[in-house]
Structures are given as C-alpha cells and as structure tokens.
Amino acid sequence: MPRLEVRNLVRRFNGRPVVDHVSLSIQPGQVTCLLGPSGCGKSTTLRIIAGVERQETGEVLLDGKLISGDGRDLPPERRGIGLMFQDFALFPHLSVADNVAFGLRSGSREERRARVEELLHRVDLLRFIDSYPHELSGGEQQRVALARAIAPRPRIMLMDEPFSGLDNRLRDGIRDETLDLLKAEDAAVLLVTHEPDEAMRMADEIALMRQGRIVQRGAPYTVYTRPADRAAVSFFSDTN
Numbered sequence: 366m367p368r369l370e371v372r373n374l375v376r377r378f379n380g381r382p383v384v385d386h387v388s389l390s391i392q393p394g395q396v397t398c399l400l401g402p403s404g405c406g407k408s409t410t411l412r413i414i415a416g417v418e419r420q421e422t423g424e425v426l427l428d429g430k431l432i433s434g435d436g437r438d439l440p441p442e443r444r445g446i447g448l449m450f451q452d453f454a455l456f457p458h459l460s461v462a463d464n465v466a467f468g469l470r471s472g473s474r475e476e477r478r479a480r481v482e483e484l485l486h487r488v489d490l491l492r493f494i495d496s497y498p499h500e501l502s503g504g505e506q507q508r509v510a511l512a513r514a515i516a517p518r519p520r521i522m523l524m525d526e527p528f529s530g531l532d533n534r535l536r537d538g539i540r541d542e543t544l545d546l547l548k549a550e551d552a553a554v555l556l557v558t559h560e561p562d563e564a565m566r567m568a569d570e571i572a573l574m575r576q577g578r579i580v581q582r583g584a585p586y587t588v589y590t591r592p593a594d595r596a597a598v599s600f601f602s603d604t605n
C-alpha cells in the first residue's frame with residue numbers, strides 16, 4: 366500500500382487551474398521528485414498535501430486512510446507530515462538541542478533527549494548540541510533543520526526546494542545526507558525542485574509537471590532519456 370496517495374487534486378486561482386488533476390503515489394522509503402519550471406504549481410500541490418492550502422476537488426490518503434477530501438479535512442498538525450522549505454529558519458533563541466526537540470511531543474524527557482542526540486550524531490553535529498543557530502554555518506543550520514524535521518518520525522516528508530539557498534560546494538553532501546537519513550526512517554519523500562540535476566540525483570521516481578499537470582512519470586533515467594514531448598526535451602536542455 367502506498368504511504369502517500371494523491372488523487373485528482375484540483376485548485377484554481379482566479380479561475381485559472383494551477384493544480385490540474387494531479388495524482389501521485391509514493392511508497393515508504395521512496396523519493397518522488399516533483400520537477401517542473403517555476404510557476405507550474407509544485408508548491409501549491411505540496412501545500413495542499415500538507416493541509417495549509419485547500420483543494421477544490423480530489424483526495425489525499427495516508428497509508429490508505431483519507432485525510433483530506435470528500436468533506437474530510439485533517440488539520441496539518443495531525444497529518445503526520447514533516448515539512449522542509451527553502452527558508453528553513455531555525456528558532457534563533459533556542460539551542461540546537463531545543464530546535465531539534467521542538468516537534469517531539471511523546472516520550473519521557475530522557476527519550477526525547479536520546480532522540481535529539483541520535484539525530485545530531487547522524488548529521489555529525491553532536492558537538493553543537495548546546496550551541497545557538499547563529500554560531501553555525503548555513504550548511505550546519507540546514508542539517509539541524511533536517512534533524513528537526515525528521516525528529517518526530519514523520520511518515521511523509523515534504524520538501525520544497527530545500528537546498529536552493531545553499532552554495533554548490535555544500536549542496537551535494539547535504540543532499541546525500543538527507544537521502545540517507547530519510548531512507549533510514551522509511552519515510553515517503555516528495556521533493557519539489559525546478560532543477561533537473563537535483564531530481565536526477567535524488568529521485569527514485571520523477572513526476573514532471575507543467576502548467577498544473579503531471580505530464581510524465583517514471584524513473585529518472587527513463588524520463589531524462591525519453592522525455593514525453595518537445596516541451597520536456599527543452600526543459601531538460603535549458604540551463605535553469
């Protein structure tokens with residue numbers, strides 16, 4: 366059974382369909398990249414799945430259970446979904462430990478502390494556990510944000526261009542680390558990007574989006590070597 370299933374989402378702004386019958390399904394431990402040019406509706410799709418934006422029609426299911434659609438609408442905090450966005454700001458007044466612990470609601474104090482230590486160890490930042498965000502580099506802050514997002518063991522992780530604020534030198538390392546961590550947690554990941562390279566590097570499956578629609582889905586190699594149409598060819602050959 367897919368961890369996340371999205372059926373026929375539709376959302377219009379000012380009468381224009383921005384998300385136009387989008388369907389997706391993602392298995393646990395799998396990374397799907399929603400790839401497409403700026404303005405094609407990627408973020409709106411993600412926001413609907415997260416529950417911070419509402420679809421007009423269509424359904425979202427988590428582990429086979431309806432969480433949104435058909436008169437039902439679970440609030441974002443009850444969806445078991447983790448979020449990472451481009452402006453991933455840590456809480457500046459909280460220590461690294463408290464930032465990572467922020468979303469942890471269950472377990473004893475000791476158990477929560479152990480989870481924080483485990484994650485900081487895995488992103489190789491345990492030595493900064495009592496530091497504050499301003500004492501860390503941008504890349505280190507990003508890894509803390511990753512640990513914070515993963516700490517509550519979300520069943521689904523939604524990531525909206527989370528690496529675009531980082532310089533090239535850091536990006537590859539953090540991408541790999543992110544994948545390792547998410548796969549170890551067996552989360553289903555939906556990663557939004559407008560960069561074909563990023564999707565090629567991270568995806569198990571690419572969903573190519575244009576003007577609100579998914580125009581092609583498949584393994585990265587297949588989508589890249591056999592684009593569905595001319596527009597897909599030019600999207601891949603453009604240096605965006």
Ligand code: ADP
Nearest residue numbers: 378379383401402403404405406407408409410
């Ligand atoms: P992407 O993430 O692929 O760049 P978005 O989902 O952010 O695309 O936006 C898709 C389109 O919907 C854009 O044309 C954007 O201007 C429009 N849009 C997004 N949110 C709103 C809104 N709240 N009101 C009106 N138009 C919006």
Ligand code: MG
Nearest residue numbers: 407408409525
């Ligand atoms: Mg966007």
